[in-house]
Amino acid sequence: MSINLHSHAFAGNPLRSKTPKSGDPFSPSQALGTLKTRLLDSGHVAASPDFKVLLFRKGRPLASSSEGIWKLGWIGLWDCKELLAKSGVEMVGDSVVYLGSTAEEDVVYWAVDVSGENGLVPELGGRRSSFVELRTLMVATDWADEDAMGQLAIAGHLSNGSLHDIRE
Template identity: 65%
Template sequence: MVNRAAMLSVSLFFSSSSSSHLLFLSKTLTKRTCFSSLATMSINLNAHAFAGNPIRSKTPKAHDPLSPSSAFQSLKTHLLQNPETTSLPPPPKSPLFKVLPFRKGRPLASSSITGNNDDDDVPSWHLGWISLPDCKNFLGKCGVDLTEDSLVYLGSKVEDDVVYWAVDVSGESRLVPELGDKQFCFVELRTLMVATDWSDSIAMGELAIAGHARALLEWHNLSRFCGHCGEKTIPKEAGRRKQCSNESCKKRIYPRVDPVVIMLVIDRENDRALLGRQSRFVPRMWSCLAGFIEPGESLEEAVRRETYEEAGIEVGEVVYHSSQPWPGKHSSNDCFEE
């Protein structure tokens, strides 16, 4: 069985080897058909998973109501308002705010069935966007005050006059049944990736949004303290960067990017491919080889070094295919970054 994660791995690099001491796709799986379909997928694929985010293609200028700075100021005004005690109108030219909660790296999502009859029913999923007042209300029931520093700016849609935010609610276990009553649940990104119809541009766009949001929230969780002086960091620019709280330091900290290579090693002469597995993998699950690019390395050098370190194989020609973001944790098995 070749899992979908392994098929995605084909999208970055191809390398070839003439060695026969490899772990190859089983002949009993109609190896020619399997390999052909993998190669065809990688070559004809017009979009990668978690790429092509539709709400961050262009950042509005600072004076625009949808820009990070303007939206952040409007957000603070909204959060200060209490609908039960004030009748103040929203700020002028205030956009609509939508919030995507995350719990332990899983975005909030819901599912629905499309089709005209039982035979045509197709399940589909959607991100669980909730309004800012609803988000504030849900957290309030858990005894948590929603603040502007807990929200991270994701992007906007000018045509809809909407600004999108993400919030990490990992510490609020009481929120799970509250959202469950609204037919929402927190779903692992890999599960959503497998459940997505890759020909559906809207669904792929939502997958990219979720990936972007998770990567930002993960970075916020990992950068709570300044690496220079050790003081706490505070969010700036609507969560797009952080800054050291130490007045004598004030070091600016930006989201990190970890460059990774992932490659499919093929034996063209014998029409075979090399896959590997870790002990933590489920039975019959295999993956392509991968690893970080080290300082001073080119992409090709990283491919050659990682292939040799992982499998003891010296490869021949290395062919670059493409790049994509991967919103996982900082490990070579879970993450590729653009």
């Protein structure tokens, strides 16, 4: 049986399809400025846009599985900051990589490489999450599910190192 795909498995990343203009709050530079401001603020202010973070380690994104269906392990900004702090890691603006945004959902997505942080693994195990190799995610993906394919494309961009790094 052959599979007829209309595009490459990593094409169609929903976060990389549109690049906002530089003055847009969803643009990489504006979003980074907002993120740095929020990280310095000790309060947990729910403001627009929302920030989601995906941890990755040695090219493997954080993922969780429920009933054989996997999903990427997106973490809210404050939860991520607290999780990293428990492991002795301070989350700062220089440690994040811009992945993209979805203005329709009012969310900006970030990635943080935690390859050197061994203390996170036990904490993530308690959350039923782990760092999963891309090939494993590909096998566990429902290729007919458009959202799952979009998540696979995001994981593919993480794994092959084609992240939009805006750090200067």
